[in-house]
Amino acid sequence: xxxxxxxxxxxxxxxxxxxxxxxxxxxxxxxxxxxxxxxxxxxxxxxxxxxxxxxxxxxxxxxxxxxxxxxxxxxxxxxxxxxxxxxxxxxxxxxxxxxxxxxxxxxxxxxxx
Amino acid sequence: xxxxxxxxxxxxxxxxxxxxxxxxxxxxxxxxxxxxxxxxxxxxxxxxxxxxxxxxxxxxxxxxxxxxxxxxxxxxxxxxxxxxxxxxxxxxxxxxxxxxxxxxxxxxxxxxxxxxxxxxxxxxxxxxxxxxxxxxxxxxxxxxxxxxxxxxxxxxxxxxxxxxxxxxxxxxxxxxxxxxxxxxxxxxxxxxxxxxxxxxxxxxxxxxxxxxxxxxxxxxxxxxxxxxxxxxxxxxxxxxxxxxxxxxxxxxxxxxxxxxxxxxxxxxxxxxxxxxxxxxxx
Numbered sequence: 474x475x476x477x478x479x480x481x482x483x484x485x486x487x488x489x490x491x492x493x494x495x496x497x498x499x500x501x502x503x504x505x506x507x508x509x510x511x512x513x514x515x516x517x518x519x520x521x522x523x524x525x526x527x528x529x530x531x532x533x534x535x536x537x538x539x540x541x542x543x544x545x546x547x548x549x550x551x552x553x554x555x556x557x558x559x560x561x562x563x564x565x566x567x568x569x570x571x572x573x574x575x576x577x578x579x580x581x582x583x584x585x586x
Numbered sequence: 587x588x589x590x591x592x593x594x595x596x597x598x599x600x601x602x603x604x605x606x607x608x609x610x611x612x613x614x615x616x617x618x619x620x621x622x623x624x625x626x627x628x629x630x631x632x633x634x635x636x637x638x639x640x641x642x643x644x645x646x647x648x649x650x651x652x653x654x655x656x657x658x659x660x661x662x663x664x665x666x667x668x669x670x671x672x673x674x675x676x677x678x679x680x681x682x683x684x685x686x687x688x689x690x691x692x693x694x695x696x697x698x699x700x701x702x703x704x705x706x707x708x709x710x711x712x713x714x715x716x717x718x719x720x721x722x723x724x725x726x727x728x729x730x731x732x733x734x735x736x737x738x739x740x741x742x743x744x745x746x747x748x749x750x751x752x753x754x755x756x757x758x759x760x761x762x763x764x765x766x767x768x769x770x771x772x773x774x775x776x777x778x779x780x781x782x783x784x785x786x787x788x789x790x791x792x793x794x795x796x797x798x799x800x801x802x803x804x805x806x807x808x809x810x811x812x813x814x815x816x817x818x819x820x821x822x823x824x825x826x827x828x829x830x831x832x833x834x835x836x837x838x839x840x841x842x843x844x845x846x847x848x849x850x851x852x853x854x855x856x857x858x859x860x861x862x863x864x865x866x867x868x
């Protein structure tokens with residue numbers, strides 16, 4: 474199964490986080506990938522761009538970090554299991570637990586001072 | 587080396603933005619962040635297009651580095667303050683690189699771009715032009731760069747520090763979790779390498795932990811500071827972060843960064859690979 478969107482493939486050569494608003498690459502195999510994606514929101518419900526979202530593993534160890542897009546989006550390519558999303562922003566911080574399975578897993582992280 | 591000679595705080599940086607002889611340099615793989623706002627007066631270096639050879643897998647040679655710094659307006663006696671996104675990974679890589687080519691005064695901005703943004707310090711979009719210089723680099727100092735044969739020889743004899751995430755170390759992931767996982771090479775780690783994720787050395791705002799905390803982290807992980815050390819990750823930038831901690835903050839001697847890292851080692855034919863959470867046998 475692939476996602477029918479334009480290919481803006483993040484490069485395999487580098488380690489920097491790709492544009493969080495870019496569509497999923499067409500070559501992405503969602504039967505193999507575990508995508509954790511969603512929005513960072515303030516308590517008011519407004520999306521928070523430029524927030525730092527950290528993916529922590531089941532022991533609380535840091536695994537990856539991305540910066541949210543202008544629309545507040547983030548995306549990780551993880552593995553099935555239990556993860557914690559932790560967002561840091563000028564508006565405050567917040568955590569959300571995710572039990573991820575293969576395919577797309579959606580989550581919202583609300584930040585508060 | 588120590589914190590005083592290798593690191594500046596965001597407070598110091600903001601006060602010294604216009605100081606003569608101080609050049610701020612933002613280093614990222616994706617320089618779109620710089621274009622949306624950067625520290626006033628900062629120039630940018632693109633990790634991929636400026637610091638990597640466009641054809642071979644290697645970084646730019648001495649002549650290319652001289653041409654780059656001359657063109658960007660960095661002089662041999664400038665104090666270079668490096669910062670960037672991704673918790674300073676690429677800035678730490680550039681720091682290692684400036685050291686490799688013998689730049690005398692180079693420091694990292696503690697916390698990098700993240701701390702600066704979370705503190706709501708000012709960023710500007712002005713175009714920055716600096717007058718050209720005649721930069722002269724030293725011959726590369728390979729005492730801080732490890733190549734693959736040294737890594738194979740270090741199995742069971744030197745400290746090998748794998749700074750990737752625990753899941754990459756164990757072979758459960760092949761890349762950091764913000765990237766798709768399809769890769770050509772084998773998963774796992776160099777046998778006998780200890781796992782000390784780079785992130786253990788940083789607070790969540792991207793600043794480095796205190797020297798006492800850092801010493802405890804590597805001691806608890808079993809790093810023998812009487813032996814030489816080679817740090818590696820996937821492509822060599824996260825391990826630059828750890829190289830910086832061990833050699834530049836804690837003052838360990840004989841620490842090398844293996845910039846070939848797992849994308850090279852994990853593709854080699856015939857070398858040993860360990861899977862799982864334990865270092866494995868030599």
